[in-house]
Amino acid sequence: MPKCTINGTEVEVKEGATVIEAFKKMDEDIAHYCWHPGLSIAGVCRLCMIDVEGARGPQIACNTVVKEGMVVTNQSEQIKDIVKWGMDFHLINHPLDCPICDQAGECGLQEQYMKFGQYDPEMDQRKVKKRKVVDLGEKVVLDSERCILCSRCVRFTDEVSKTKELGIFNRGDRSEIGTFKDKPLNNKYSLNTVDICPVGALTSKDFRFRQRVWYLKNEDTVCNGCSTGCNIKVYYNEDGLFRVKPEHNEEVNGYWMCDDGRDIYKFANKDQRLLKAKKFDGSTWLEMTAGKAMQDLHQNLFNDVKTNCSKVGVVFTGQYTNEEYANAMQTFKSLGVASFFEWNDSESTKDEFDGLLIRGDKNPNTKGLQDEARNHSGLKSLSDAISAVESGQIDTVFVMAPENISVYPNYQKTYESLSKAKNFIWFGANKTEGFEKTSSANTYLIPMKSYIEKDGTFSYHDHAQKFFAVTTIVAGALTLSEAMTLFQGKELEFELRAKPMTSLKNNHFTLNRGKL
Amino acid sequence: MNKVPQPNSLSNWYLPGIFKGLWYTLTNMIKNIFNRKAMPTLNYPEEKYNYSSRFKGNHILTVKKDGSLRCTACMLCATNCPAQCIKIDASEHDDPEVEKFPIKYEIDILRCVYCGFCEEACPVDAIRMGPEWQTPGLGNANFTYDIQKLAYRANLKGGIQSAVDDKERHKAGI
Numbered sequence: 200m201p202k203c204t205i206n207g208t209e210v211e212v213k214e215g216a217t218v219i220e221a222f223k224k225m226d227e228d229i230a231h232y233c234w235h236p237g238l239s240i241a242g243v244c245r246l247c248m249i250d251v252e253g254a255r256g257p258q259i260a261c262n263t264v265v266k267e268g269m270v271v272t273n274q275s276e277q278i279k280d281i282v283k284w285g286m287d288f289h290l291i292n293h294p295l296d297c298p299i300c301d302q303a304g305e306c307g308l309q310e311q312y313m314k315f316g317q318y319d320p321e322m323d324q325r326k327v328k329k330r331k332v333v334d335l336g337e338k339v340v341l342d343s344e345r346c347i348l349c350s351r352c353v354r355f356t357d358e359v360s361k362t363k364e365l366g367i368f369n370r371g372d373r374s375e376i377g378t379f380k381d382k383p384l385n386n387k388y389s390l391n392t393v394d395i396c397p398v399g400a401l402t403s404k405d406f407r408f409r410q411r412v413w414y415l416k417n418e419d420t421v422c423n424g425c426s427t428g429c430n431i432k433v434y435y436n437e438d439g440l441f442r443v444k445p446e447h448n449e450e451v452n453g454y455w456m457c458d459d460g461r462d463i464y465k466f467a468n469k470d471q472r473l474l475k476a477k478k479f480d481g482s483t484w485l486e487m488t489a490g491k492a493m494q495d496l497h498q499n500l501f502n503d504v505k506t507n508c509s510k511v512g513v514v515f516t517g518q519y520t521n522e523e524y525a526n527a528m529q530t531f532k533s534l535g536v537a538s539f540f541e542w543n544d545s546e547s548t549k550d551e552f553d554g555l556l557i558r559g560d561k562n563p564n565t566k567g568l569q570d571e572a573r574n575h576s577g578l579k580s581l582s583d584a585i586s587a588v589e590s591g592q593i594d595t596v597f598v599m600a601p602e603n604i605s606v607y608p609n610y611q612k613t614y615e616s617l618s619k620a621k622n623f624i625w626f627g628a629n630k631t632e633g634f635e636k637t638s639s640a641n642t643y644l645i646p647m648k649s650y651i652e653k654d655g656t657f658s659y660h661d662h663a664q665k666f667f668a669v670t671t672i673v674a675g676a677l678t679l680s681e682a683m684t685l686f687q688g689k690e691l692e693f694e695l696r697a698k699p700m701t702s703l704k705n706n707h708f709t710l711n712r713g714k715l
Numbered sequence: 716m717n718k719v720p721q722p723n724s725l726s727n728w729y730l731p732g733i734f735k736g737l738w739y740t741l742t743n744m745i746k747n748i749f750n751r752k753a754m755p756t757l758n759y760p761e762e763k764y765n766y767s768s769r770f771k772g773n774h775i776l777t778v779k780k781d782g783s784l785r786c787t788a789c790m791l792c793a794t795n796c797p798a799q800c801i802k803i804d805a806s807e808h809d810d811p812e813v814e815k816f817p818i819k820y821e822i823d824i825l826r827c828v829y830c831g832f833c834e835e836a837c838p839v840d841a842i843r844m845g846p847e848w849q850t851p852g853l854g855n856a857n858f859t860y861d862i863q864k865l866a867y868r869a870n871l872k873g874g875i876q877s878a879v880d881d882k883e884r885h886k887a888g889i
Contacts (some may be wrong), residue, residue: 298789298838299815328885332811408805408815411790 203402204267212476218260218271219247225274230282231275231314232397233349234261236447237454239358241350244289244313248281249273249638257281280314281700286316292327292345292372293398300399304412307397327372330682331440336364336384338404339393343375346400352376352392359455359555362386371514376400391455394444405461406442410462418669419446421648421657423518423563423603425462426549427556428659433464435670440464450662457557462639466603466629467649472673479642484635485639489646489677493685496643498593500622504595506534512593514584514617515572516542516601517562521654523679524564524571530683533657537576538593540584541568544607558660561606564649567658581613588620600627602649605628618642626682628673646676653678758877763849771831771844774822776866778874784866785877786841788817792833799824801833821867824850825858839879845871 203218207227212221217240222229233246240262247260252270260271266557272278279456290308297303329343353365353376368377378384382463384392391399415434422429422443429452434442443464445456459532464472476492478485485493504511513531515524528539537568543549551559562568572578596617604610614631617623618628622641625631628649635644656665681691725731747754754807777785788805804819810887834840847870866874 296814299787332814408788408807413794413795414790648767 201265201267201269203265203267203271205272212265215476216250216265217264217266218249218258218269221265221271222247222260222273227273227316229311230286230311231261232347233351234313235351235354235454237359237393238351238354238395241354243551244285244347244349246282246285246289246315247273248278248285250278263448270419279680283318286312287318287320287322289321289347291322292329292344292417294326296345298393299400300342300345301407301412302345302396302399306399309621319593325444329373329375333377333649334376334383334513335401336389336617338389339384340402340404340407341376342400342402345398346376347398348374348376349397351395351397352401355388355392356384356386357394359391360386360388363391382596387457387459387553388455388555390458390461391445395454403442410436410438412443415441417444420651420666420669421563421664422463423464423657424561424606425558426563426565426659427452427459427559428563428657428662428664429556430664431458432534432602435464435668437602439468439470439672440670451664452556455556457555459557463603464604464651466605467612467651467672469672471629472642472649472676473627473646473705474673475675476646477635477642477644479635481640489675489682490685492643492645493677493682494688496624497688499641500595500624503622503652504536505534507538510593511536511595512538512540512587512598512620513597514540514581514583514600515568515578515599516607517560517565517568518601518603518650519564519568519599519679520650520653521564521571521658522655524568526680526683528571528575530687531597532575537571538584538587539576539578541572541578542581542584542598542601542613561603561661562601563657563659566660567656567663570658585613585616588617594620595622596626597624598626600625600629600647602628602647604629604660626679628676645682646680648673648676648678652676666689740796741838766846766848767775768846771829773824773845773850774827774833774849774860774865775843775845775871775875776820776831776862776878777841777843778866779877780880781873784820784841784862785839785879786820787813787816787839788815788820789838791824791836791838791843795832795836797830797832798826798828800824817862820862821866823858840877842874845875858866 200211200214202209203221205221206227208225208492210221210225212224219234221231229247231247233241234247242259242262245259249263249271250261250273251263297309303309320471331344333341333343335341340390348367350367353367354360356365364378364386365376366379367374369375378706387641390403393403408613414436416436417432417434419430419432422431430446430448432444432446433440434444439462443461445452446456447454470676475486478487478492478495513536542563545559545561546558549565569578584593584596588596590594598617601607601610614625624643624645626645626647628647631644650666651669654667656663684691718879770887779785782839790803793803795802800823802819803817805815808814808816829868831844834844
């Protein structure tokens with residue numbers, strides 16, 4: 200383990216680590232655009248300049264391996280000057296369209312100009328005009344003028360996704376990023392190029408122009424799009440969730456996540472959610488709060504379930520947390536119910552894996568469900584449940600419906616076939632408008648919280664991850680555990696579940712006016 | 716600076732204060748009757764005060780040469796607004812030169828404090844505070860001004876042209 204001195208402080212790094220990694224370990228500021236910890240070293244931006252004691256001249260930190268006893272600094276006047284005017288070169292052709300650029304607010308150029316630049320430009324030539332709003336593929340838009348040719352995105356498609364769509368074309372100041380004619384950027388990981396782009400050259404079509412980034416707060420959680428469980432950051436404000444970005448976790452997802460995972464905020468937003476509990480008593484639909492509906496359920500059905508426990512079925516999906524499964528199964532077991540079913544629409548592809556991140560089992564917690572059911576009587580398949588309902592063996596069905604319904608193509612069909620039971624209780628986060636017609640006398644639709652709004656644990660294929668509530672979107676929704684408590688006729692113990700917003704929607708700037 | 720009169724032995728009594736006040740009213744009334752030009756108050760709304768043309772009143776959204784909105788929906792005005800009364804929804808423009816434009820721009824005029832920070836924050840002279848200061852409305856009047864009202868209301872005669880032009884800026888190499 201070699202030791203080196205960074206700006207006067209000694210630090211020990213891994214064998215073969217580069218100087219820039221030592222800087223990052225020390226949390227020392229160093230200017231850089233092209234270096235990214237998840238990609239190979241390109242050394243094209245020439246900004247991470249350092250002075251090494253005994254070397255002939257300035258070196259780049261990203262391509263210099265730490266040797267024992269190395270003394271490194273980037274605080275000398277000469278290095279500061281090099282970085283400053285290096286940045287001027289990067290910005291020669293960069294247009295001043297920060298006001299309409301989506302990256303503004305989280306832009307590498309803005310941040311590093313304030314830290315290391317702060318020069319008056321000395322270029323007297325006109326800027327080179329390049330292509331704007333270039334459609335690179337289904338999800339990504341390119342603005343060539345803003346690009347500083349750090350080649351991160353090109354290296355990403357070469358090394359990580361291995362799809363090799365992007366390249367740098369032309370020479371000199373006419374160089375620009377582009378795709379080959381017949382090969383648009385349509386791989387399953389294309390939006391990672393937007394994340395790693397240090398400027399606003401690559402922007403996401405989904406997020407484009409929907410919010411300025413300074414209106415958004417972010418919070419860590421895990422992705423529930425498949426059984427990989429990438430660590431993510433969700434960006435949200437009072438209007439709902441706006442985007443998802445990957446968060447570094449070496450053991451799970453590295454620095455990346457797939458494009459499908461970036462859509463998982465959509466089903467959690469208010470326009471897609473079941474906002475109020477609904478009850479159908481044979482003739483009319485009644486709207487009520489979820490707590491009221493569960494109390495109603497307790498009065499009307501709790502004793503029925505207890506006496507006719509052999510005619511009760513419970514259908515689970517792999518989208519709830521371990522704690523909720525334990526609670527729900529315990530509740531039903533104490534009532535004598537033993538018929539548990541598993542509903543998984545990605546059953547046939549559940550062992551598929553693309554080698555990078557995407558897994559075929561589109562539920563985050565299939566393993567948690569199966570592990571928990573093993574303590575009880577095990578799980579039967581959904582087709583058993585449907586045939587039992589049709590033959591009348593089961594007349595009361597509890598369904599713990601999925602929240603990410605985009606991976607449940609048979610969502611509506613399953614609802615319709617299970618709702619033929621005499622008593623039909625549906626716990627779900629998504630709205631059911633359009634197909635809530637039902638033939639049974641007793642139907643309850645109970646709004647559930649999405650994974651964004653609750654604490655819990657997901658057991659993935661080989662590891663478990665705990666996550667915490669991010670924000671509240673539907674105030675009246677319940678977790679499965681809360682619903683079970685109310686179903687047993689007990690009272691809920693309330694804590695302040697929603698974290699208070701630490702700042703108003705747009706007051707980061709307003710509160711700091713004049714200090715920037 | 717006005718000095719607050721200290722209480723003295725006379726002001727402890729009721730009638731001297733009343734008569735002093737009535738005397739003041741009477742002298743001013745007589746002055747105003749015989750010298751109406753020096754009277755400081757106006758008979759609003761028949762008479763109106765002539766404010767400077769630089770008075771910072773109701774907002775105007777400026778337009779480009781072709782009459783379309785100058786605003787690029789950068790949201791700097793909304794960010795800078797201390798009353799948080801500006802709401803903007805941006806969208807993609809067909810023309811790649813324009814790129815971003817507002818499909819909704821609303822100012823809740825009853826929340827606005829007329830501080831002028833929006834005008835100061837605007838990088839392209841898209842929003843100005845105009846000289847119009849008289850904006851009464853009846854009970855059902857709409858005080859949330861939209862694009863139609865802010866940019867194309869009748870007294871603007873087709874819109875005020877912005878001082879910043881993209882094409883000229885491109886020619887200058889910016």
